[in-house]
Amino acid sequence: MSKTIYLNHAGTSWPKPRVVVEAVERAFNTTPDQWLESFERSHTSVCQYFGVANSEQLLLTPGCTSSLATAIANVELPSGSRVVTSGWEHHAVHAPLMKLQDRGYHVDTIAANATTPFDLNELEDILKAGKVGLVAITAACNVTGELLPINDTIALAHRYDVMVLIDAAQIAGWIDLDLDALDADLVAFGGHKAMQSPWGIGGLYVNDSARLRCISSQCELPTNRNTETVRGNLFSKRLEYCDVGSVDQFSLAGLAAATEWLSDSDRQLRLSVARRQTERLRAVLERQDRAVLYGNQHANSRLPTIAFEITNQSSGTIAELLKQQGVIASGGLQCSPQSHRSLGTDQRGVVRLSVGVAQSDSDIDQAIERIDAALKPLGRTA
Numbered sequence: 001m002s003k004t005i006y007l008n009h010a011g012t013s014w015p016k017p018r019v020v021v022e023a024v025e026r027a028f029n030t031t032p033d034q035w036l037e038s039f040e041r042s043h044t045s046v047c048q049y050f051g052v053a054n055s056e057q058l059l060l061t062p063g064c065t066s067s068l069a070t071a072i073a074n075v076e077l078p079s080g081s082r083v084v085t086s087g088w089e090h091h092a093v094h095a096p097l098m099k100l101q102d103r104g105y106h107v108d109t110i111a112a113n114a115t116t117p118f119d120l121n122e123l124e125d126i127l128k129a130g131k132v133g134l135v136a137i138t139a140a141c142n143v144t145g146e147l148l149p150i151n152d153t154i155a156l157a158h159r160y161d162v163m164v165l166i167d168a169a170q171i172a173g174w175i176d177l178d179l180d181a182l183d184a185d186l187v188a189f190g191g192h193k194a195m196q197s198p199w200g201i202g203g204l205y206v207n208d209s210a211r212l213r214c215i216s217s218q219c220e221l222p223t224n225r226n227t228e229t230v231r232g233n234l235f236s237k238r239l240e241y242c243d244v245g246s247v248d249q250f251s252l253a254g255l256a257a258a259t260e261w262l263s264d265s266d267r268q269l270r271l272s273v274a275r276r277q278t279e280r281l282r283a284v285l286e287r288q289d290r291a292v293l294y295g296n297q298h299a300n301s302r303l304p305t306i307a308f309e310i311t312n313q314s315s316g317t318i319a320e321l322l323k324q325q326g327v328i329a330s331g332g333l334q335c336s337p338q339s340h341r342s343l344g345t346d347q348r349g350v351v352r353l354s355v356g357v358a359q360s361d362s363d364i365d366q367a368i369e370r371i372d373a374a375l376k377p378l379g380r381t382a
Helices: 020-029 030-047 066-072 090-101 118-131 149-161 249-265 272-284 315-324 337-343 359-379
Strands: 058-061 082-086 107-110 131-138 163-167 186-190 202-206 227-232 232-234 291-294 306-310 331-332 350-354
Touching: 020 249, 030 058, 030 249, 030 350, 066 090, 066 163, 066 186, 066 202, 082 090, 090 107, 090 131, 090 337, 107 118, 118 131, 118 149, 118 306, 131 149, 149 163, 186 272, 272 291, 272 306, 272 359, 315 331, 315 350, 315 359
Parallel strands: 082 107, 082 131, 131 163, 163 186
Antiparallel strands: 058 202, 186 202, 227 232, 291 306, 306 350, 331 350
16 A cells, blocks of 8 residues: 555644745744744734734634634623524534533524524524624534535624624635634634644634723733723733733744745635545445435535445444545544534544645545445445
């Protein structure tokens, strides 16, 4: 068997582009007198990629999980407020929302229906009822890749003066994001998936419209920001790096290099190419009479991700059979138990195949042969 075919890019991208690796290596060799300039240069590159004019609005974090936890912990919610979310959330959204629920806030989960993964009519009914402080949703399901209507959600919530937090972990790097134009109040993303950077770097976009109440780190004195003092704590409207921790300068250098790599004209059609490749993989599974595929069947309604199971076989078993054939996939719950409850697969999980930004057609050719070889002994193929 020749090279390993890696099809778990929705988990993390691999291999990283050579320019990213080289940028990280150079960052390791910088001296302290270069650190601030290096940080500002890299931060500016990331802001430009995401369409952020004011760099103070893009806080760099250790990753998307950290961004989400920080946003939810610091958003200003009056007592008795309601929070609305979807049935497709990653644990990084679901867990902090459950902590809000434990503190007395009500969390409404909008279930999928036959026509949409997130029912905007139901959302509007909840908004009309009042007391909603935040809508927190993912831009795309971590398990199936299905896209949620984030633009319509933002516009609808803002009509009722409700803040919106978007988990952009899955779409960042695949779909060009202009965060200023998107107009969400808060947007979280990570660097290690389609963004192609190393682990340890992410971002939290904080729009001027976001209503936050943060215990100020008082990093700078005297402060020039709008603050108030309550029970000895100074509260600020703006998050600081003391809230999320020191920035990994090496991973940041990789992220900055990745933004330039993704912006190259050779990669402008990356999503279309990956969707076409994904359809070829789906065709192999559709020929397997025991395969059950999940998620929207229309390629343009999802990222290049496939979620499937083989009846009477555990997802872990299938992932291991694929691994034996040299194909790396994800088997299990993919850190999103909520999604699996929505799919009805929470007791067994699924196998997830996800194509990468620079996956070659040769990789897909080999993957098709190997997937077929792994599954053929399990049942008849059409």
